[in-house]
Amino acid sequence: KFIDTVGNFITLQHLSNFEYSKRSKPKNSKSQKLKSLRNPEMGNVLKLVDTVLFMFFFLMAMFAPLLDAQYCLPEEYQPKFLIEFSSWCSNELDYYLVVDKPSFYVGLAWMELCVSWPLSIINLLAMIYDKSWFNTTCLIHGVCLTTSMINIRP
Numbered sequence: 001k002f003i004d005t006v007g008n009f010i011t012l013q014h015l016s017n018f019e020y021s022k023r024s025k026p027k028n029s030k031s032q033k034l035k036s037l038r039n040p041e042m043g044n045v046l047k048l049v050d051t052v053l054f055m056f057f058f059l060m061a062m063f064a065p066l067l068d069a070q071y072c073l074p075e076e077y078q079p080k081f082l083i084e085f086s087s088w089c090s091n092e093l094d095y096y097l098v099v100d101k102p103s104f105y106v107g108l109a110w111m112e113l114c115v116s117w118p119l120s121i122i123n124l125l126a127m128i129y130d131k132s133w134f135n136t137t138c139l140i141h142g143v144c145l146t147t148s149m150i151n152i153r154p
Contacts, residue, residue, distance in 0.1 A: 053138070054127055060120035064112055071101055071109040108148045116144050 070078055070086050090098040097105045119141040126134035 050127065054124070057120045057123045057127070061117065061124055064117045064120065068109040068113045068117075071098075071106050072113060111144070111148060116141060116148070119144065 066082060067086075070082060075083060086098055089095060119137055122137050123134065123141060125131070126137060
């Protein structure tokens with residue numbers, strides 16, 4: 001028998017019931033929910049999705065400023081091989097947006113340079129350093145990309 005602070009006797013039966021009731025409560029932590037979702041069968045799928053996302057963000061971080069700068073900046077500030085590549089692609093694929101450069105397309109290119117490109121770099125860093133805010137920035141990037149691509153339908 002034990003005596004609590006008020007002076008009441010507490011038996012071992014009371015203590016064991018108290019400990020059992022504390023342990024039996026389910027924990028609703030986020031990490032336990034994620035562990036239950038990540039079973040061994042889903043591990044390979046998640047690795048594949050992470051690899052695809054990493055490659056996408058890496059390519060966006062590398063090539064978005066090179067390609068979008070052609071629509072936003074004058075030709076004096078661009079490398080000659082990029083101008084030749086862009087003109088070859090527009091001639092081969094009959095891509096009128098590159099040739100005519102309408103103002104809405106230039107605006108979308110500026111949006112990609114100012115919003116989507118930094119988000120790609122941030123998402124790369126979040127994947128490398130395993131940050132908790134990766135899902136949020138990935139969602140923002142997806143909304144930005146979807147919004148800009150919905151305007152350009154062939």
